[in-house]
Amino acid sequence: MFRFKQKEKKKKLDIYKDQILQWLSTYPDLSSAQITDWIKERYGNVPCSERSVRAYISSLRSEYKIPKQGHKRQYEAVEELEMGFQSQVDFGQIWVDTIDGSRIKLYCFAMVLSHSRMKFAYWQAKPFTTVDFIEAHDKAFEFFGGSTKEIVYDQDRLLAVDENFGDVIYTEEFQKYVDFMKFKIRLCRPYDPESKGKIEAVVKYVKNNFAKHRIFEDIDSFNKSCLEWLDRTGNANVHGTIKEYRKKCLHSKNNT
Structure with missing residues (x-):
């Protein structure tokens, strides 16, 4: 047979x-x-x-025979907080190729909602100033539908200029913005996984899944592609409470 x-x-x-x-x-x-x-x-x-x-x-x-390059998994502290209470903010940088074959350094502002893990990212082709920093907040709040009651930051020069006997002195522009938006600031040490592991993981994810190996044409197109990526992939797996979160649980919605 x-x-x-x-x-x-x-x-x-x-x-x-x-x-x-x-x-x-x-x-x-x-x-x-x-x-x-x-x-x-x-x-x-x-x-x-x-x-x-x-x-x-x-x-x-x-x-x-295309070997995979290994990478160390980012540690993320597990801390469950109530909806609408906290978000975290951090920055990232990455070099990417341009359409003419040169290289450009891009700067990323990222925010994540601590409860739902919903993410937002905004890119610039120049370092952020305090004005840019505030504008990025506005874009994030518009994206989320409002601000949270508390936002976690590093003690960065864009928001804090000095410290006086333990009291942080914020830049004039940022202090006015916080007074208007009425959210609480929580500062922490840079690269501290216990207090801001969520956003550090998000920055790494945005850089490695979205930006890495992406060809840069112009900053508007790059940000448009990033928003599409957030919808398609970056926020595709946030847990099911996100719709309720966006409708009911965000703070200062009328201020965005």
């Missing part, structure tokens, strides 16, 4: 195989999460689960 070799079963992601291999060859450190997002961004659909994507990419790496 003759045995016919069974034809290899076609996989759902095979339609993107050449594209994925091109990405991996160009950027060997791409994560499966970023590849998943790039497929969504370009083709609008991923025809299988994230677990299946990871397995498929792992098999391609093995077959085509």
Whole structure:
């Protein structure tokens, strides 16, 4: 009796195989999460689960000998707070390629709602000033639908100019803004995972999943793409209370 070799079963992601291999060859450190997002961004659909994507990419790496670069997982302290109570703010920086082949350094303002983990990010092609910092808050509050009662920061020069016997002196512009918006400030040490692990994880996520290996055309297009990424991927898995959160639990909604 003759045995016919069974034809290899076609996989759902095979339609993107050449594209994925091109990405991996160009950027060997791409994560499966970023590849998943790039497929969504370009083709609008991923025809299988994230677990299946990871397995498929792992098999391609093995077959085509494209090793994966490891990275240390970011520690995030687990602290559950009531809805609408706290958000956290931090900055990030990253170098990206431009369409003319040069490199540019971009600066990111990021805010995360501590309860829902809903994220916002805003980019500039120049360092943030205090005025820019305040404008970024306005954009974040508009995105979320209001501000929280408390915001956690590093003691950054954009908001604090001095310390007098333990009392922090804020910049004039930022103090006026806080007085108007009526939220409480909580300052902490930089790179402190116990108090601001959520935002440090978000900054890393925004840089590595959205910005890394993205070609820069202009800052408006970059921010537009970032908002689309937030909707498509960055905030895709925030827990189910987010709709109620945005409707009922944000503070000072009329001030945004």
